[in-house]
Amino acid sequence: MKPTRKIFYYALLALVVVAGFATVHAVYAQQQPTSYAIVGAKVFPISGPPIDGATVVIRDGKIASVGKGGAPAGVKVIDGKGLEVYPGMFNAVTEIGLNEIGEGDPGSVDTQELGEFNPQLVSATAVNPASDHIPVTRVDGITHVIAAAGMGGRGGGGTIIAGQASLFNLNGWTMDEMKIKRSAAMVINWPTLPGEAGGGRRGGGGAAAAAPAAGRADYDRRMAEITEWFDRARHYSAAMTANPSSVERDLKLEALVPVVKGDLPLLVIANAANQIREAIAYCDKQKLKMILATGPAAGEVKDVLKEKNIPVILRPTLTLVRGEDSPYDENLTLPGELSKAGIKVAFGSYGNEFARRLSQQAGVAVAYGMSHEDAMKALTINPAEMFGVGKDLGTIEAGKMANIIVTNGDPLELTTQVKYLFIKGQLVGMETKHTKLWDEYRKRP
Numbered sequence: 001m002k003p004t005r006k007i008f009y010y011a012l013l014a015l016v017v018v019a020g021f022a023t024v025h026a027v028y029a030q031q032q033p034t035s036y037a038i039v040g041a042k043v044f045p046i047s048g049p050p051i052d053g054a055t056v057v058i059r060d061g062k063i064a065s066v067g068k069g070g071a072p073a074g075v076k077v078i079d080g081k082g083l084e085v086y087p088g089m090f091n092a093v094t095e096i097g098l099n100e101i102g103e104g105d106p107g108s109v110d111t112q113e114l115g116e117f118n119p120q121l122v123s124a125t126a127v128n129p130a131s132d133h134i135p136v137t138r139v140d141g142i143t144h145v146i147a148a149a150g151m152g153g154r155g156g157g158g159t160i161i162a163g164q165a166s167l168f169n170l171n172g173w174t175m176d177e178m179k180i181k182r183s184a185a186m187v188i189n190w191p192t193l194p195g196e197a198g199g200g201r202r203g204g205g206g207a208a209a210a211a212p213a214a215g216r217a218d219y220d221r222r223m224a225e226i227t228e229w230f231d232r233a234r235h236y237s238a239a240m241t242a243n244p245s246s247v248e249r250d251l252k253l254e255a256l257v258p259v260v261k262g263d264l265p266l267l268v269i270a271n272a273a274n275q276i277r278e279a280i281a282y283c284d285k286q287k288l289k290m291i292l293a294t295g296p297a298a299g300e301v302k303d304v305l306k307e308k309n310i311p312v313i314l315r316p317t318l319t320l321v322r323g324e325d326s327p328y329d330e331n332l333t334l335p336g337e338l339s340k341a342g343i344k345v346a347f348g349s350y351g352n353e354f355a356r357r358l359s360q361q362a363g364v365a366v367a368y369g370m371s372h373e374d375a376m377k378a379l380t381i382n383p384a385e386m387f388g389v390g391k392d393l394g395t396i397e398a399g400k401m402a403n404i405i406v407t408n409g410d411p412l413e414l415t416t417q418v419k420y421l422f423i424k425g426q427l428v429g430m431e432t433k434h435t436k437l438w439d440e441y442r443k444r445p
Contacts, residue, residue, distance in 0.1 A: 035059045036427065037071030038406060038420070041080025046087055046380050047395040056085055058402040061425035065398050078406070083419060086376070086411055087396055088143025088403035091358050092313045092383040093267075093293055093348030096137060096145050096170075097127030111149045112159065117229060119255040121163030123147045124175050124182045133352045135432040138170040140356040141411055141418045143403040144180060144393065145170060146383075148187050151269050151293075151350065160226065162187040164255065165267055167387055169403065171423040180401075184387045185267040185291060186259045191222035193274045223282070229253075230286060233260045265289040265387065267313075273300040280308050291386050293348065296322060296330040302341045311344040311386045316354060317361045317368075329368060335378065336369030345374070346383035363412035375412060401425075 036058040043054040043066060055071060057064040071077045098111045113121055127147055137145070150162020164183040172178035194215025233256035239247045240257075258264035266288050268279045276297060283290040290308075292298065295315040298305065305312060317331045327333075338345050347362055349355040362375040370378075381394030392401050405411065406420035421428045 034061075034425065035064075035075040036078060036422070036425075037075045038078045038080045038083075038085055038404075039071050041083045041085045041406065043085045043396060044376070045396040046376060047397055054085075056080075056396065056404065058404070058422060058425050061402055063396060063398055063400050063402050063404070066396055078420060080406060082408070084407050084409065085396065086141070086405050086407065087380045087394055088405050088421075088423065089141050089358055089379045089411070090346070090383040090393065091137070091142050091145040091349055091355055092346040092386070093148055093151070093165075093350050094145045094355050095149070095151070095350070095352050096133050096147050096355060097129065097131045098123060098147055098149055099352055100128065100131055100133065111151070113150065113163070116159055117161045117225075117252065118150070118159065118163045119161045119186060119229070119259075120251040121149065122166060122182055123149045123164060124166035124168065124179060127166065127168065127175055127178075129172060129174055129178060132433045133355060134170045136434060137352075137356045138421060138423070138428065139418060139430050139432055140359065141405040141407070141421070142356065142358055143170055143405070143421070143423050144168065145355070146184055146348070146387065148185070148267065150187055151189070158189065160189055160191065160222065161229065161256075162189060164264075167389065169423050171426065171428050180389060180392070181387065183255075183258070183264060185265045186256070187267045187269065188226075190268050190270040190275050190279045191219050191226075193219055193272065193278065227286075229256060230260050230288075233257050237261070259288060260286070262287060262289050265291045267291050267293055269293050271295055271297055273297045276301045277304060280304050280310060284308060293350075295319075296326070296334050298343075299330070299334050299337055302338055302343060305338070305343050306341050311346065311382070312338060313346045313348045313383070313386070314338075315348065315350055316357075317364045318354075318357075332364055332368040335362070335365035335375070336371070339370055339374040339378070344382050344386065345378045346386060347378055359411045359416075360414055363414065366412060372412065379411075 038056045040053055043051045043056060045066060054067060055069055056066050057072060095111055126149065144167065146165050146167050148165035150159045165185045165187050167181040167184040168175065168178040169180060194212050233253045236250060236253040237257045259266055266283060268290055270276045270279050271294055276292060276294060291311050291313060293313045298312050314335055319331055321328060321330050335345055347358055349358055358379065362379055366372050366375050381390060384390045384394030393403060402422050402425035404422040405418050407416050407418050409416040
């Protein structure tokens with residue numbers, strides 16, 4: 001066969017294969033019901049009090065109605081008697097789809113890039129929709145997540161502006177199917193102040209003032225670089241508005257324009273009290289919309305967080321304390337402490353190893369002083385509002401995306417099971433790598 005004919009043959013074969021997969025996918029999608037009614041369940045809408053014996057109707061990916069009454073004609077009915085219905089939970093900071101095995105297989109990790117300033121990078125482009133972490137996480141009631149690459153950069157020498165975090169559903173063949181917001185926040189690892197690398201408890205602003213001159217100079221240099229990027233983004237935006245044809249396109253500056261305009265939040269990773277104070281003061285001066293991702297140091301600056309209305313995404317409660325002199329329960333009491341102070345709180349797993357245990361982290365916070373209502377909001381509507389999708393997610397109300405879980409009890413209880421899981425109105429199976437291995441090995445002779 002001549003080379004040109006071979007090329008034509010293989011191209012035609014590729015088109016046939018792709019068309020075949022597309023047809024199978026389309027037929028499969030057509031076989032799935034598009035309308036459901038969960039009948040007779042106790043519904044916890046989050047936006048209001050629970051509704052006993054309610055019916056939730058789902059049509060074409062959205063919640064059509066919530067209230068009393070039976071199922072309308074032409075829908076698949078799910079008997080909800082004895083069950084409870086909640087909004088799907090939101091894991092507000094993860095590396096899901098970006099980090100599969102970690103140190104055991106560096107080739108499966110796509111969380112870091114070379115260079116200190118990479119605002120043009122978008123996490124969604126690197127997410128693996130076939131990751132085993134996705135089904136394992138969602139069967140515990142987590143229907144959508146933020147994936148953020150570049151967290152934990154060493155402010156004194158690693159990644160500073162790490163790129164854009166992405167918000168997506170935990171179901172779909174491709175990121176185009178899964179995405180909710182490709183760009184949900186710009187991730188920045190706040191430079192470390194001298195003497196605060198460990199994030200231990202220290203006093204107020206005095207520690208920064210007393211820091212060694214050389215260390216403070218390095219911090220100031222980092223901050224000057226950050227400011228230069230934001231200033232350049234403002235000039236770039238103004239030039240593009242005035243005469244776009246005269247401006248050479250710059251993807252890094254283009255990515256920062258929504259940040260300096262206040263349209264895209266800045267997700268600030270900071271683990272020490274003085275870091276947080278400096279970040280808040282800086283974002284306030286620059287008029288940047290800030291979301292803080294942190295641990296127990298937030299308790300030391302709750303007055304400023306409340307005053308400036310800064311929302312906080314907390315690290316897991318079931319983690320080690322910062323130092324040998326730290327209170328044993330500092331991570332456990334922190335969510336309740338911040339919520340009672342009027343600060344909007346959400347939970348994130350950050351890494352993937354305990355991403356599915358988000359509700360357990362919140363349940364422990366309730367045991368240590370957080371109200372049950374605040375804990376449920378921290379898992380649902382709070383993170384949705386932080387990332388600008390509160391009108392679409394976070395509560396069970398007509399018109400919102402049908403990300404819903406049906407359980408046999410309180411989702412904050414460790415023994416509660418998710419019986420039905422809906423993502424974007426589609427009933428999702430409960431099979432995971434864990435269940436496959438269970439089925440395989442329990443049949444072993």
